[in-house]
Amino acid sequence: xxxxxxxxxLLPELILALGAIxxxxxxxxxxxxxxxxxxxxxxxxxxxxxxxxxxxEQSGSTTVFGGAFISDSFTRFLKIVILIGGTLTLLMTFxxxxxxxxxxxEYPVLVLLATLGMLMMVSANDLIALYIGLELQSLxxxxxxxxxxxxxxxxxxxxxxxxxxxxxxxxxLYGASILYGVTGSTSYANIASAASLPEMTTNIGLTFxxxxxxxxxxxxxxxxxxxxxxxxxxxxxxxxxxAFFAGAPKIAAMxxxxxxxxxxxxxxxxxxxQIVIFISIASMVLGAFAAIGQNNIKRLLAYSSxxxxxxxxxxxxxxxxxxxxxxxxxxxxxxxxxxxxxxxxLSMRRGDRYVENISDLAGLARSDLTFATILAxxxxxxxxxxxxxxxxxxxxxxxPAIKAGLYPLSVIGMVSSVIxxxxxxxxxxxxxxxxxxxxxxxxxxxTFAVMALSAAFTVIFVLPFxxxxxxxxxxAAATALVPGR
Amino acid sequence: MASALFFYLFAVLAxxxxxxxxxxxxxxxxxxxxxxxxFNAAGLFVLLNAEFLAMLLVIVYVGAVAVLFLFVVMxxxxxxxxxxxxxxxxxxxxxxxxxxVLMEILALVGYRGLTTAASLNVAAPIPAAGSGxxxxxxxxxxxxxxxVYFFEASGLILFVAMIGAIVLTLKHREGVxxxxxxxxxxxxxxxxxxIAKVPSGGFNIPPAVKHPEAAE
Numbered sequence: 166x167x168x169x170x171x172x173x174x175l176l177p178e179l180i181l182a183l184g185a186i187x188x189x190x191x192x193x194x195x196x197x198x199x200x201x202x203x204x205x206x207x208x209x210x211x212x213x214x215x216x217x218x219x220x221x222e223q224s225g226s227t228t229v230f231g232g233a234f235i236s237d238s239f240t241r242f243l244k245i246v247i248l249i250g251g252t253l254t255l256l257m258t259f260x261x262x263x264x265x266x267x268x269x270x271e272y273p274v275l276v277l278l279a280t281l282g283m284l285m286m287v288s289a290n291d292l293i294a295l296y297i298g299l300e301l302q303s304l305x306x307x308x309x310x311x312x313x314x315x316x317x318x319x320x321x322x323x324x325x326x327x328x329x330x331x332x333x334x335x336x337x338l339y340g341a342s343i344l345y346g347v348t349g350s351t352s353y354a355n356i357a358s359a360a361s362l363p364e365m366t367t368n369i370g371l372t373f374x375x376x377x378x379x380x381x382x383x384x385x386x387x388x389x390x391x392x393x394x395x396x397x398x399x400x401x402x403x404x405x406x407x408a409f410f411a412g413a414p415k416i417a418a419m420x421x422x423x424x425x426x427x428x429x430x431x432x433x434x435x436x437x438x439q440i441v442i443f444i445s446i447a448s449m450v451l452g453a454f455a456a457i458g459q460n461n462i463k464r465l466l467a468y469s470s471x472x473x474x475x476x477x478x479x480x481x482x483x484x485x486x487x488x489x490x491x492x493x494x495x496x497x498x499x500x501x502x503x504x505x506x507x508x509x510x511l512s513m514r515r516g517d518r519y520v521e522n523i524s525d526l527a528g529l530a531r532s533d534l535t536f537a538t539i540l541a542x543x544x545x546x547x548x549x550x551x552x553x554x555x556x557x558x559x560x561x562x563x564x565p566a567i568k569a570g571l572y573p574l575s576v577i578g579m580v581s582s583v584i585x586x587x588x589x590x591x592x593x594x595x596x597x598x599x600x601x602x603x604x605x606x607x608x609x610x611x612t613f614a615v616m617a618l619s620a621a622f623t624v625i626f627v628l629p630f631x632x633x634x635x636x637x638x639x640x641a642a643a644t645a646l647v648p649g650r
Numbered sequence: 651m652a653s654a655l656f657f658y659l660f661a662v663l664a665x666x667x668x669x670x671x672x673x674x675x676x677x678x679x680x681x682x683x684x685x686x687x688x689f690n691a692a693g694l695f696v697l698l699n700a701e702f703l704a705m706l707l708v709i710v711y712v713g714a715v716a717v718l719f720l721f722v723v724m725x726x727x728x729x730x731x732x733x734x735x736x737x738x739x740x741x742x743x744x745x746x747x748x749x750x751v752l753m754e755i756l757a758l759v760g761y762r763g764l765t766t767a768a769s770l771n772v773a774a775p776i777p778a779a780g781s782g783x784x785x786x787x788x789x790x791x792x793x794x795x796x797x798v799y800f801f802e803a804s805g806l807i808l809f810v811a812m813i814g815a816i817v818l819t820l821k822h823r824e825g826v827x828x829x830x831x832x833x834x835x836x837x838x839x840x841x842x843x844x845i846a847k848v849p850s851g852g853f854n855i856p857p858a859v860k861h862p863e864a865a866e
Contacts, residue, residue, distance in 0.1 A: 182806060189813070230799040271817045278810050285803060297803045304807060308814035349768030359767030368765065
């Protein structure tokens with residue numbers, strides 16, 4: 166049953182699992198706590214890079230374990246994006262955690278295990294595999310949300326995330342059990358063939374199960390109306406953890422959503438399409454309006470991430486290979502921009518104290534023009550100003566939606582994009598035109614590197630060998646998932 | 651004949667102890683009767699040739715869950731009389747919920763058919779009945795081959811849970827005296843024994859008693 170062929174398909178996951186176990190041992194048997202945290206973090210970065218290389222080297226489309234685990238160009242694309250996101254967020258933790266006395270070896274180990282869960286989610290081709298990957302990821306995330314356990318907000322974030330996550334898992338499992346009862350199988354392929362029978366399009370059980378699974382997944386991607394936990398968790402969790410939350414886990418959950426809808430239930434597309442359209446519109450509108458009144462930049466980014474999930478779902482609503490490619494492009498660009506934005510938040514430090522208010526950015530352009538320019542570029546990109554990457558992200562999701570005839574959705578999306586531009590541009594205005602506040606402490610090298618890399622990516626995305634490469638890879642990935650549609 | 655006898659024995663005991671769980675006033679007795687109910691249910695499973703489920707019931711429910719209940723009941727100061735005080739007030743809501751669940755069960759009892767789709771996918775029982783393979787063996791064979799991915803991944807989830815529990819609760823307190831077994835074992839006559847020269851005649855009457863003011 167298990168031979169070298171199976172192991173080679175599982176190689177990225179195996180590297181992460183074994184890496185996590187070995188690193189835990191190294192950490193436990195290193196005497197000095199902070200030195201252990203530092204060295205294990207570096208080793209964890211190496212493990213993530215190694216897993217990324219392993220994922221990059223894979224080819225072809227293979228399923229193993231009776232179809233429960235799939236590896237194709239779709240999974241490879243997302244795995245590489247997730248691993249890049251994980252690596253860069255780990256790079257940004259050193260400075261912040263070192264000051265907060267949180268630099269312990271358990272954190273990188275938990276990040277590795279969470280990333281492993283994400284890779285398993287991306288490769289899930291079966292309801293059980295879906296759930297197991299999701300739980301592995303979520304459990305590790307609950308723990309790192311509460312990682313600063315002496316801080317009330319961090320503990321609150323962990324507890325809130327845990328309770329709502331458990332609730333969403335319950336709904337997801339309930340839906341999965343109904344789907345299993347109706348179709349007689351947990352495997353996506355069998356569910357798809359069962360759902361394609363003519364009498365199944367009106368089967369209430371199938372619709373019920375579908376709705377509950379979608380609700381569970383909507384919790385995980387923080388789409389409206391299941392977004393309530395996001396601002397509190399983002400604000401309460403330590404900032405490097407928030408940076409991690411905002412990127413990789415969303416991609417993994419979105420991958421589940423994409424494969425679940427398009428591989429397991431393509432036959433009942435109209436039924437999930439209307440749900441996706443609704444949560445997409447709700448997320449975009451809420452993301453646009455709720456962020457306006459925020460003073461804390463982490464909360465603002467939380468609402469912004471809710472809005473961006475809504476934009477990404479526009480591509481899924483189109484239900485075509487092009488739309489799926491749009492979602493993938495959107496996710497890749499979103500992660501790149503979010504990492505940069507959080508690198509900026511992590512650089513907002515006065516003395517030994519980190520500040521999080523938007524007013525703290527006032528007049529930044531006069532004290533640190535580079536920082537202000539980078540953050541301004543990222544904000545312009547978030548707002549979708551051409552020719553920055555954020556514009557192309559929206560371009561590639563709205564185009565398929567218009568082709569699919571989803572005009573109301575597209576119009577509402579574009580309007581909310583314009584509204585959301587207000588609070589992004591407000592930050593730019595505060596940085597460049599307001600009376601200067603006290604200057605920030607000198608930037609930390611690694612965090613600045615992430616910031617600069619992210620801003621550079623948004624600028625050079627328009628070049629064919631950068632943006633074109635991403636778009637080509639995403640299109641190939643999307644056709645692996647949605648062939649010939 | 652014998653199996654029928656045992657069925658009624660287990661069934662009557664299970665129902666009776668189940669009823670006692672909710673009727674008895676002492677919570678510790680309630681948990682003990684719950685354990686008795688679990689054992690009888692395990693007996694029923696054995697009669698059905700489902701010996702794996704029977705073992706699971708005893709090991710997991712009696713060994714872990716019921717013992718945990720006992721801990722909770724005995725260690726936490728839960729006032730059960732107070733908990734029961736709102737019973738009459740909430741009985742109406744409880745009756746409605748119970749009635750809905752009962753109706754759902756009744757609706758399902760009559761419904762035995764699978765959908766066409768499900769019947770296409772339903773796998774044959776593994777292994778075929780009458781092949782002489784016990785269900786423990788059959789489960790083991792499928793768990794470590796076809797479902798090994800799920801099995802190992804579940805192990806990783808427990809691993810995360812373990813790390814998480816330690817990370818979030820373990821505190822390294824300063825100045826706590828801990829037992830060091832290796833130090834105790836390594837202790838020999840050279841380090842553990844001291845021969846003190848005591849001047850003869852004066853040691854059976856402690857000076858503190860003889861001269862209380864001298865002890866200061």
